[in-house]
Amino acid sequence: GDQVKQSPSALSLQEGTNSALRCNFSIATTTVQWFLQNPRGSLMNLFYLVPGTKENGRLKSTFNSKESYSTLHIRDAQLEDSGTYFCAAERPSSSFSKLVFGQGTSLSVVP
């Protein structure tokens, strides 16, 4: 089965509304990264998380290692938030980062 499962797979939001994306992990995970892939295909780093919460502007993300999930909250959604959001779990390793990606959540923000 999927080692990193993202939900929902697709989402349409009205401008100005709030929502949450979720990742569930079925593998041991030490850290989590969230990325936004824009329509041109570039992957932008959003968050790098150890267990806990980080906030950046209208985005907030939490990684709960005990319950094996991570969430990404989007507040006051804007048109430029549209794209595909990926979470990636880092597998335990002593020497380097080895990421396992979810399938992505395709977000469309509409006026």
Added chain:
Amino acid sequence: GGIITQTPKFLIGQEGQKLTLKCQQNFNHDTMYWYRQDSGKGLRLIYYSITENDLQKGDLSEGYDASREKKSSFSLTVTSAQKNEMAVFLCASSSNTEVFFGKGTRLTVV
């Protein structure tokens, strides 16, 4: 900050052809990666390298070779392009924490 440069941005090859994709990073990161992304899907690891001249197979290495010629560069070779190779290939690098990605090479096989 640094940047990861992938060349070419678009690559069109013929079925059976050997094709090489290149990646350069100026972060001075030790570890570099090649991922493949099929349309509408997540990323899958092809090869990675934890230092110059090191190579490690990922989950999807069959049909590919890689070369870490120096710390800043990591190239990927499709040994014999197939029509199902059409995908975006993403190079990344990290210093054992956060991973950063290039803008990708879009491969089309005709």
